[in-house]
Amino acid sequence: MARSKLLTTQQKWVKRGLYIIISVLLCSTVFAVTQLKNNSEIVSKSQNEAIWFVLQLTKEYSEFIFQLQNYQFGNSDHNDMMIQYEILWSRFNTIINNKQVMHFDQFKGAYNVVNEHFTNIKQLEPALLELPNTQNVQPLLDTFRDDYENLIIFLNHKFRLSSGDLGDRIHAISEIEKIIHYLLLTMLLIGVLTAFLILRESHTHHKLAMNDSLTGIRNRLWLNHKLKDLEQLNYPFNFYLIDLDGFKTINDTLGHHAGDELLIELGRRLSELDCDSYYAARMGGDEFAIIELRSPSGKPLPGNNLGLKLIEVLRRPARIGGKNLIISASIGVSHFPGRAKTISEVFRQADFAMYEVKQKGKDGLNHYQPNEATCSGEEEVIS
Template identity: 30%
Template sequence: MIKNKRQIQAIHPALRQAKMLLLVMTAILIVANFYLLSSARQLAQSYSDQNNQATWFLFQLNKEFSELVSMSRFSDQGENYRQETILHYELTWSRFDLLLHNREADNFMRTPGAEPFFSTLFDRFQQLEYALLQKQTPKNSAELHRSLKEIYQAMVTYVNTNFRVQSPLYKIQMTQAQQLAYAQYVLMLLLFVCAGLVSYIMHKEACFNKQLAMTDTLTGIPNRLAMMRCIKEKIDYMHPFTICLLDLNGFKQINDRHGHHAGDRVLHIIAQRVKRRFSVYRIGGDEFCIVIDTCDDANINMAFEELMGCFSDTIHLGSGINVSLSTSVGFARYPEDSLDYNALIRHADKNMYQMKFTRKAKAST
């Protein structure tokens, strides 16, 4: 019991602190991604000179294409990522179209071999549209990412080989753009890692809270709520079973004579004894419930004998104090006695008190 309490006190704060830390990191990464996007846009806007318009188109194509390649890796992670990938595809498509058909890029495209190369590259790019619009699976997403990356690498290699711009400013800005793209890619990966860890911790925390809600903190066994879920689940699946309600005889006298601490120890010891043989639940005070997966008379009688054996030994409270307990038992069978949860509980409760009163009557005579 003490160990369970310490685990509850230790695990829950650790989960909460880890979750808060990851949420803060996720927020920071989101802000950093927005900052990089803003920086990339500001860098793109710096190309205002009319004579460098074609170079600006090429830079925009490189920027949008690099973001598309990064995003395509996660297109199978959900509809939001898929729509984001489609958006980047459309943006890259428009950059290709501007580079090939805008009059301000005519001088740039008159360079020998430029127009055939970019036209062929654009055709390869458009052929991937059908694959992008299909339902994404991990395999399809990986294939799409590989194909886009090949086209992108071909474009970068061609530009680096054939269009060496001598402007120092252009070289600096191009380097900055690549660094921003790489940094954004890394930050995006970190963002997804943090989001995954947050989801995992929240799942574990939900499982922990669910287990906590279903457990009696005093005895460490399942509580009334867990019993209700167990019985209703068996009823839903129409599995025959027997419930056995227990009420401890003599527990109040132990509480009054030796104190509540002794009473708590008695409840814990009894719960552990019964737990070794049955699926037992504490439903309140000194009342317990056992669920047995059978309605057979022979098995029920055998279970009753085993249950009585849990009360045959005395309980040691320390300081030379030993106490004994007995129990009153009430059975109810599904579906013989009732098909309803509440009716089964009432039936078992009635039988339990009938046994208790019968014992009292025999004791008085």
Template identity: 50%
Template sequence: MGNCRSRKIASLLTYITPLLIISILIAVAALKRNSDTITNSQNEAAWYVLQLNKEYAEFHHQLHRYATGNSDHNDMMLQYEILWSRFTTILTNTHISHLYHFDGAYHQISKQFAYIQSIELQLIDLEPGDPEQALITQVKEHYENLVVFLSHKFRLSSGDLLKRVEATQTMKLLIYFLLCAIVLLGGILCWALWRESTSMRKLAMRDTLTGIHSRLWLNNHLNELVDAQQPFRFYLIDLDGFKQINDTQGHHMGDQLLKVVAKRLTALSGEHYHVARMGGDEFAVIEPLAVQHGINISQKLLNSFQQPVVLDGKTFSISASIGSSEFPLNASSVTEVLQQADFVMYEVKQRGKNGVQHYEIGHSPLEKKRVKEPDFR
């Protein structure tokens, strides 16, 4: 149940985490846009706007001088052309595209440019010394309106920039929150994966049919004992007649028999020895020899097979052929321990089964034909 829950949590977080990462990327992009708008509004855009104001003021000045007879028509029209080009630059230059971020700025500048274009014919026909007061007044009003509007828009305290500043702060908080969420969910994901891995490892260390230690656990434990140079005796147990019961009564009955045997061996298990299933009808017992416990495990193992087994109302007599080897007395490695135990177990079967034999110096697996070797890979 816990493993299933951990797996669901890990699966859910696997989908949520990428979404949070995408959200952070989007928030960072939005934060950059807002920051660029605030920065650029105080740089390129502000510079172009100031230049526009300057050229507009100069044009109004030249127009006034020409209308009063103090300037040449060409000078006035030259300034008009400069102002005209300044408007064009602002409205078409891609470097100040962020001008669109300021509500009404582009529209206001376009409106002013349209007005400047509309008075071109009047300027061409304007005679020197002709005080077109209405035209001069109109140009001055448009100029002043534009100056007031742009000065307000490009101040840091303007509503547009304040919104950007507030949005930037909000984005920063959002990014911090998302980062914290990712760290938290990453921790939960690691915990869920660790728990699932631990659970899977525990399952791998248990035999799925009988519930006792598996062959993987047996291999690991034997290697640990050998690496630590801890003396132990290894018992290899092979059920007698299991194949006949399994073939004649069915695999279901064979599985029940294996469960009964595992249960009996487990009942004998304690702090002094450990039981594992090697596979098929073979079991193993490890008896540590570091502590003298005075228990005759060999006899206990034989006794556990003396009582008949009742399976689905049918009674079956069972027995086992058991071979043992001792480390480091007779063997110097796990492989030798297994080979020696298997060899003497085979000898028990050759003598009529149902017995225990310990490997002694002088017995050599290479001197006699082997029927099988246990596969511990």
């Protein structure tokens, strides 16, 4: 019993440990998915920042060409045009050297192309500064226009939504979000499935622990739990202790295999009795037990006649190893809470009543009587 309690306690701790592990894994998965989603949003935002800087660059470049053209026609002075050039210069410098523009270099070739255009406009700066003296505006204007148009063509191709790197990255981000949702759903399903498997395994282990491995009916451990529950509820029942007659002889003459077949057959018979509200269990060896529930008033349930049916099924010959074996059993019956007030008394009184049957020739059923301890009780033998 102590060993069974130890194993039960260990199994409970193992199950609790598994539940904790599953919970931690699920929480970790949710956290990882959240981080992945946040990272994808950061990538998306950083790319939006890159696009914003590119748009500002093209805007300022267009404004500079407009100012240079106004200077050519005398609609603005040299200082206004150079101020716009400085603004354009700072836009290029921000994209090339400022770390705020994240992931710009991940657009294939974008960094190098923008840097080349930046180099071009820096090389033209001395000519811009000499314009008040040279007034040679048209060649410079044509050069800047050509550079601007080439830059626009490249940026439109690189950053437009329909194709190019930006379209691929937006599509990739969309795919990442789908993967995130799929991963989360998958992990939740895995968690549910794992919990189901653990519960199923736990139920299987519980069933194995509570059932006899040979006959398949309930075992002594289950019987003890059931009797304790009935005792706590003070629920009335009859307890039948069944001991086979001559089982050792069957084992010695026909072998243990034949004995096992007989025990399996008796377990099947006891589990298929035509009665209501009863439980059959194997105590161990060739001993079986039956709990017969009574009505709350303590009276037997009408129509059960369990004692008669037990004698009938136990006297029926059993076909074992190609032979018909004549079998019988000695049965002792105790009553709770009538004569037995505790479960230990239930076992003791049933065992005493069964012993009286053995003493009087076996093959019968005897209800425990209080005076049996001092004199021979009246045996109820059904033949």
